[in-house]
Amino acid sequence: MEPEDLAGILEKLPADEYGAAQALCEKLLAGGPETIRTLVGMVGDEFGDPKGVKAKYALHGLAILVGQPGAEPQRKMLAETLARELGAKHSDELKAFLCRQLQLCGRAQDVPALARLLEDKRLGEPARQAIQAITGQAAPKPR
Secondary structure: OOHHHHHHHHHOOOOOOHHHHHHHHHHHHHOHHHHHHHHHHHHOOOOOOHHHHHHHHHHHHHHHHOOOOOOHHHHHHHHHHHHHHOOOOOOHHHHHHHHHHHHHHOOHHHHHHHHOOOOOOOOHHHHHHHHHHHHOOOOOOOO
16 A cells, blocks of 8 residues: 555544445455554654554454454454564553453464563563454463
């Protein structure tokens, strides 16, 4: 997706109607992993970074949208991309946000990426919550 196309979509968020928001999110999903990675990079490293609000809103909307019946290919792409981003050089705040989105759309295949964060003082709890939401079982607490 071209940067100006992405900027145009983000400018329309939040949408006033569900149908309009869904159509915008579907355009973002059509951009594939590259668009998702770009959105992650736009969120910013600090909690509450005002420049990242629309990208954060978009990613959250995507995580909700792909949880609907019939969206399994999009869910797979989004969850795999977010799980891979947990291994990238991002701030703990951004990784915690990614964990919360995986809590909504993650699959069993994404649990190993989350499990690597369990021993981390800041990220252990968001990772545990995501794992529990995905598997239905509590993740182990650090010893």
